[in-house]
Structures are given as structure tokens and as C-alpha cells.
Amino acid sequence: MTHSRITKTVFQISARKKSKTAMLVTSIGLLLGVSLLPGKVSADESDLTYIEEFGKRLFFENISDPKRQSCASCHHPGAGGTNGVSGVNLKQVAVTGANPHTVGALKPPTNKYVQFITEDGEVQGLPNFNNTCGRFPTGICGGAFWNGRAKGDSTLDMNLFMDDHYAELYSKYRGPVTDQAHASPFINPVEQGHKNKVAVCQQIAKTKWGAELYDYTWGLKLSCNEKTIDEVFARFAVSLGAWQMSYENNPYDSKRDLALKSDKDGKFPLDSFTDEENLGHDLFYGVAENRDDLGFGQGRCGFCHRSGNRSGTSEHERYTDDSYHNIGTPRNYEIPGSPEADDGLHATTLGTDMENPLHMGSHKTPTLRNTDLRLGKGFTKAYGHNGYFKSLKSIVHFYNTAIAKDRCEDLGIMEATEKEALANNCWPTPEHEDTSALGFIGDLKLTDKDEDAIVAYLMTLSDTSIVKQPKPYKSQKYDESRLSRD
Numbered sequence: 001m002t003h004s005r006i007t008k009t010v011f012q013i014s015a016r017k018k019s020k021t022a023m024l025v026t027s028i029g030l031l032l033g034v035s036l037l038p039g040k041v042s043a044d045e046s047d048l049t050y051i052e053e054f055g056k057r058l059f060f061e062n063i064s065d066p067k068r069q070s071c072a073s074c075h076h077p078g079a080g081g082t083n084g085v086s087g088v089n090l091k092q093v094a095v096t097g098a099n100p101h102t103v104g105a106l107k108p109p110t111n112k113y114v115q116f117i118t119e120d121g122e123v124q125g126l127p128n129f130n131n132t133c134g135r136f137p138t139g140i141c142g143g144a145f146w147n148g149r150a151k152g153d154s155t156l157d158m159n160l161f162m163d164d165h166y167a168e169l170y171s172k173y174r175g176p177v178t179d180q181a182h183a184s185p186f187i188n189p190v191e192q193g194h195k196n197k198v199a200v201c202q203q204i205a206k207t208k209w210g211a212e213l214y215d216y217t218w219g220l221k222l223s224c225n226e227k228t229i230d231e232v233f234a235r236f237a238v239s240l241g242a243w244q245m246s247y248e249n250n251p252y253d254s255k256r257d258l259a260l261k262s263d264k265d266g267k268f269p270l271d272s273f274t275d276e277e278n279l280g281h282d283l284f285y286g287v288a289e290n291r292d293d294l295g296f297g298q299g300r301c302g303f304c305h306r307s308g309n310r311s312g313t314s315e316h317e318r319y320t321d322d323s324y325h326n327i328g329t330p331r332n333y334e335i336p337g338s339p340e341a342d343d344g345l346h347a348t349t350l351g352t353d354m355e356n357p358l359h360m361g362s363h364k365t366p367t368l369r370n371t372d373l374r375l376g377k378g379f380t381k382a383y384g385h386n387g388y389f390k391s392l393k394s395i396v397h398f399y400n401t402a403i404a405k406d407r408c409e410d411l412g413i414m415e416a417t418e419k420e421a422l423a424n425n426c427w428p429t430p431e432h433e434d435t436s437a438l439g440f441i442g443d444l445k446l447t448d449k450d451e452d453a454i455v456a457y458l459m460t461l462s463d464t465s466i467v468k469q470p471k472p473y474k475s476q477k478y479d480e481s482r483l484s485r486d
């Protein structure tokens with residue numbers, strides 16, 4: 001796909017600056033109930049640090065062989081950081097690589113709100129892969145990808161690629177998001193499909209911005225020499241990490257964020273939410289009043305989709321516990337080649353001292369920020385690691401009824417798609433039944449209106465500002481103040 005699809009732009013968002021004027025602008029914005037962003041709303045990349053701008057351009061450029069795919073193809077800002085082609089989400093889910101004969105087997109998760117840097121320069125979000133967080137039932141947290149295999153340590157080993165000066169500036173960007181980029185989509189044959197790292201580097205060197213921004217960011221001439229290519233490639237990965245962790249990619253300016261900030265008592269029910277949205281929030285966190293008809297925890301969403309406090313008011317709530325669960329997602333037979341059910345976390349812990357049969361079929365809890373954000377009204381998004389679900393209503397209905405309804409197979413309906421399951425009032429057997437959380441979820445006794453309320457709440461989690469692809473690059477003078485924000 002091309003970037004001309006990036007059309008539904010609200011405005012170019014700019015980097016956060018800690019100036020008094022910026023704060024004033026924000027408060028005026030909140031008073032007016034609109035999203036005026038901190039810092040000036042600029043028409044170009046000049047508010048970004050060099051490393052952020054370099055990472056952003058790496059993200060949006062079609063760095064692929066053939067030259068037709070960028071990170072943004074599969075992580076489209078207007079689709080909330082997931083795939084930007086509706087027809088693909090509806091059917092094959094897995095995105096065809098730059099080479100049209102290749103395709104992966106999973107839905108691109110969002111690249112937003114994975115990790116981010118706060119105003120005070122603190123790294124928050126997804127931790128490195130670890131088994132010390134004690135989350136039930138897998139005991140594992142962190143790591144990027146649906147199965148966590150980008151653990152956050154690959155660039156830590158690369159002590160060669162930054163001298164002390166840059167290490168001080170950029171060490172904070174090393175972690176799972178940078179590891180993911182280091183993994184790397186650029187040379188993955190089912191993604192951007194370049195032959196090797198040298199070929200990636202050569203394409204970057206040919207752009208208008210590549211050599212100059214690399215130099216400004218890293219204080220080095222860009223060289224695609226075989227001998228030093230691993231170091232150069234690691235610097236690309238850290239730069240991609242830096243932009244993905246930036247305020248621009250994680251603006252925290254959804255209706256929920258703005259409503260919470262402008263609320264009189266800063267608590268739910270929120271003054272500027274509808275009754276339905278407030279009810280959805282209450283069911284999500286299990287605090288709706290007078291609902292003896294519902295069991296413990298009501299919608300139970302907050303058990304897994306929560307990084308902050310239990311009342312849902314944390315400023316940087318990411319709607320994920322960063323842990324792994326098997327919600328009983330059915331197999332998606334529409335993915336090309338009908339790949340076997342994905343093993344999830346088990347594939348990552350297999351053969352390590354963390355190996356555990358319970359990990360089979362567990363996937364990382366995705367953030368719910370931007371889960372509804374789409375490129376226009378008729379645009380279909382796919383939900384779950386294999387994109388089996390095609391609407392928020394349907395996945396919420398699944399949580400509500402997965403074990404309350406007949407199994408489609410028992411009705412003689414094999415390999416049912418979501419559409420067939422809904423039409424026949426059944427749900428298929430999960431991909432990995434033995435380890436699924438069905439029982440805890442799957443018979444919540446929510447009414448149809450309750451389901452709608454939860455969906456209405458999820459719809460308040462879409463960012464109001466949407467990143468545009470960068471402006472064409474113009475050569476510029478070096479400006480030391482753009483090395484970092486401090």
C-alpha cells in the first residue's frame with residue numbers, strides 16, 4: 001500500500017515541550033474541550049529530536065525490496081498502529097510482504113503505547129521479558145511481539161555501537177521496542193524483505209535525509225561497509241525505538257484522557273462522558289452499581305487490560321497487564337495457507353528454565369488504546385493475534401458468551417468464520433482449549449446493552465491527534481539543541 005492512504009489527519013502533532021506557554025496552551029485546550037497539543041502544532045518535524053526524526057523517517061519510508069512497504073503499511077497511524085487495509089483485515093488478516101508471494105501468519109499488533117517516555121524523561125510501558133511479575137496464570141510479563149520473543153536485551157549486548165556520550169543520551173531507548181526493530185522487519189522475508197542489512201543501509205543512504213540525519217543523530221558518517229554494518233543496524237533500531245516511544249506516537253489525548261483531565265473531581269462517572277460510556281467503564285472495571293445479576297468483576301476486562309489503578313483513572317493507563325493469557329480465540333482458517341494454531345508464549349519459553357505447558361496458546365494482552373481507531377466508517381479492523389474477530393461488538397460478545405453458547409462443531413459447522421459463528425449462534429472450539437481462560441470468561445451474563453456500553457467505552461480510547469507521514473526532507477544546519485529534550 002502507499003502512504004496516500006494517510007488521509008484522515010487531524011493535524012500534525014508536535015513534540016512535547018516543557019515550557020509555560022505549552023502548559024497554558026494545553027489548559028486552554030482542555031477548557032475548550034479540544035485537543036490543543038502541548039508545544040506548537042508544527043507543520044514539520046522540527047519539534048522532534050534528531051533521533052526521533054530519524055526514527056520517524058525510517059518508519060515511514062518504503063525501505064523494502066521491492067520498494068513498496070514501510071513499517072507504517074502494517075502499523076498505520078490512522079488505523080491506530082495496525083494494518084491500514086480494510087479488505088486484508090476482513091479476510092486474510094496477515095499482511096502480504098513487500099514480495100507479493102510472501103505472507104506472515106499473525107495480525108500486526110499496534111506499535112503505539114508499547115513503551116513511551118514521560119514528560120520527565122522516564123521510560124514507561126512494556127518491561128523487558130521477565131518471570132518475576134507474578135501474574136496469574138503464566139507468571140511472565142514483558143517482551144514485544146504476541147509471544148514476547150523480542151525480550152529487550154539484544155541491543156544491550158551491543159556495547160560497541162555507542163560511545164559514552166551517546167549512551168548517556170540514548171540508553172533509555174534500548175528495550176523490547178528497539179529489540180523488535182532490531183529483529184528486523186527490514187530483512188524479514190515475509191515483511192519488508194531486503195536481502196541483507198547492507199542493502200537496507202544502502203537504500204537509506206540514497207534518501208535525501210538518510211546520511212544527514214544519521215550524522216546529526218549519531219555524530220558519524222553513514223557507511224554501509226560490511227565490517228561495521230551490525231553497529232549501524234543497531235543504531236537504526238534504537239532510532240526506530242526512540243520515535244515509537246516519543247510523545248508524538250503516544251500522545252495520550254483520547255476522549256477518555258481529555259475528559260478525565262477536565263473532570264471536576266477527576267473520577268468516574270466523568271462529566272463529559274455519556275451515561276453509556278460511563279456504564280461501559282464501570283462494567284469494564286467491575287464497579288457498576290446495583291448489578292447483582294452479574295458475577296464477580298462483572299465484565300472482568302480490568303483483570304487483564306489494566307496497567308494502572310483499579311478505578312481506571314491512571315494518567316498513563318495502557319489497558320494491558322503486559323502479561324500473557326489464552327482467552328480461547330478460535331482458529332482463523334482464512335489466513336493464507338491456514339497455518340497451525342500459534343503456540344504463543346510457549347514458543348518463547350520452550351527449552352528455557354521458564355518452560356511451562358501452561359504457556360501454550362497464551363498471547364500478550366494487547367493495549368486497548370486506539371482499538372476502535374479506523375480509516376473511515378466502513379473500515380474493518382481485525383482483533384486478536386490471528387484477527388478472528390472483526391468488530392469490537394463481536395469480541396465483547398465472545399467474552400460474554402464463549403461457553404454459554406453451543407460449540408459450532410457440535411452443530412456440524414466446521415471451521416466456522418466469525419460471520420458463520422454469529423449467524424448460527426455458536427462459537428468454535430478454541431485454538432488451544434486446554435490452557436484457555438474460558439470458565440473465568442465466556443459466560444459473563446452481560447445484556448446486549450451492557451455489551452454496547454463496553455464498546456462505547458472502548459471507543460473513547462482513540463487518540464484525537466493522528467501522526468502524518470513526515471514532510472519531504474530539506475537539508476538543514478546542525479542544531480545541537482535537537483540532540484535531546486533536556
Ligand code: HEC
Nearest residue numbers: 070071074095106107108109111114144145146180185191
Ligand atoms: C508486513 C507487515 C509488517 C511490517 C512491514 C512491519 N510489521 Fe511490525 N509487526 C507485524 C506483525 C505481524 C507483528 C506481530 C508479529 C509477532 O508477534 O510475531 C508485528 C509486531 C510489531 C511490534 C510489537 C508490538 C508489541 O506490542 O509487541 C512492533 C513495535 C512493531 N511491529 C514495529 C514495527 C516496525 C518499527 C516496523 C518497520 C521497521 C515494522 N513493525 C514493520 C507486521 C509488520
Ligand code: HEC
Nearest residue numbers: 299300301304325327329363364365366383384385399437
Ligand atoms: C484473561 C485476561 C483477559 C480478560 C479478562 C479480557 N481480555 Fe481482552 N484480551 C486478552 C488477551 C490475551 C488478548 C489477545 C488474545 C488473542 O490474541 O488471542 C485480548 C484481546 C482483546 C481485544 C483485541 C485487541 C487487539 O488489538 O487485537 C479486545 C478489543 C479486548 N481484548 C477487549 C476486552 C474486553 C472489552 C474485555 C472485558 C469484556 C476483555 N478484553 C477481557 C486478555 C483478556
